[in-house]
Amino acid sequence: MPDIIExxxxxxxxRYKTRDIETIHEAVADILVPHKxxxxxxxxxxxxxxxxxxxxxxxxxxxxxxxTEIRVDVSQLGFFLLEFPLSGASTTYCGDGRVASRAGxxxxxxxxxxxxxxxxxxxxxxxxxxxxxxxENYLSTLLGRRQIRALDFSMAMDLSSAxxxxxxxxxxxxLGELDQPDSLVNTATLAGQQYQRMLMWxxxxxxxxxYSEELAARQPPQVPHYIPETEAYIxxxxxxxxxLEQLVEHAHVxxxxxxxxxxxxxxxxxxKLLKLTRLDFVHLALKEADPAxxxxxxxxxGNGFSQLGKFSTExxxxxxxxxxxxxxxxxxxxx
Numbered sequence: 001m002p003d004i005i006e007x008x009x010x011x012x013x014x015r016y017k018t019r020d021i022e023t024i025h026e027a028v029a030d031i032l033v034p035h036k037x038x039x040x041x042x043x044x045x046x047x048x049x050x051x052x053x054x055x056x057x058x059x060x061x062x063x064x065x066x067x068t069e070i071r072v073d074v075s076q077l078g079f080f081l082l083e084f085p086l087s088g089a090s091t092t093y094c095g096d097g098r099v100a101s102r103a104g105x106x107x108x109x110x111x112x113x114x115x116x117x118x119x120x121x122x123x124x125x126x127x128x129x130x131x132x133x134x135x136e137n138y139l140s141t142l143l144g145r146r147q148i149r150a151l152d153f154s155m156a157m158d159l160s161s162a163x164x165x166x167x168x169x170x171x172x173x174x175l176g177e178l179d180q181p182d183s184l185v186n187t188a189t190l191a192g193q194q195y196q197r198m199l200m201w202x203x204x205x206x207x208x209x210x211y212s213e214e215l216a217a218r219q220p221p222q223v224p225h226y227i228p229e230t231e232a233y234i235x236x237x238x239x240x241x242x243x244l245e246q247l248v249e250h251a252h253v254x255x256x257x258x259x260x261x262x263x264x265x266x267x268x269x270x271x272k273l274l275k276l277t278r279l280d281f282v283h284l285a286l287k288e289a290d291p292a293x294x295x296x297x298x299x300x301x302g303n304g305f306s307q308l309g310k311f312s313t314e315x316x317x318x319x320x321x322x323x324x325x326x327x328x329x330x331x332x333x334x335x
């Protein structure tokens with residue numbers, strides 16, 4: 001994907017660089033799934049194999065170079081796999097489907113069919129693993145009911161299409177955050193969950209699947225792209241000192257457009273949404289905290305609040321009790 005995803009990504013998450021096929025085979029098997037490989041020749045690879053790996057709460061993001069012509073076979077993946085070739089060429093087989101891809105194209109493979117993929121010697125890929133239970137449970141949340149049919153995506157992704165633009169921006173943004181050592185995605189479990197949720201939401205709405213029509217019907221018509229993108233940004237960065245100017249810059253629209261869009265489609269301002277998001281995360285953290293070792297001040301500051309008096313008032317208005325009551329009350333339930 002020239003000029004879209006810089007290669008090699010995940011520089012902060014380097015794992016292996018080797019010319020031994022068994023080393024890279026075992027490493028990939030540990031992260032993804034046990035599999036069979038057929039290479040052009042055994043032992044030493046034509047080029048160095050490279051593996052970068054960043055875990056997600058329910059999956060992983062991987063940069064992989066095998067360094068030789070190779071075929072990988074798996075009876076069933078057991079998870080959803082997104083493949084983005086960055087160089088070279090690849091052919092992927094999933095069930096009865098077959099997709100040839102190179103930079104600028106992509107593939108979504110499902111968990112329940114036989115899977116195989118063939119790489120050229122110069123092929124490198126970004127791979128995203130999403131556990132099937134996590135993605136399908138999130139789909140059920142969006143639908144407001146349990147799904148009846150197994151989730152099934154169209155295999156081929158045309159990454160130059162307008163519908164894939166949000167998915168590309170999301171993937172690129174997450175990669176950028178993963179390569180920042182002090183980013184919340186690398187330091188806070190809750191942040192990682194929000195990044196993953198953002199990725200799943202975008203995938204479900206951008207890549208055609210057997211629930212696309214129902215998902216589209218549940219969405220307000222023609223919501224501008226900057227609305228969900230700003231919401232996702234807030235979810236991922238709520239603990240940081242975010243200003244309206246930063247949200248405008250991220251949305252790539254004018255301040256007036258952003259404010260009017262949120263008023264029309266969400267009936268709340270972006271900064272009010274930020275405050276509500278912070279309050280919800282504080283509420284969750286207080287309920288889970290041990291009052292013997294935690295305190296309201298640290299939890300509030302750690303979730304983006306700086307004016308503690310105002311925070312306490314807004315917290316009580318939203319949840320009907322003070323922050324300290326939430327902290328102490330959960331202790332009583334645990335004991």
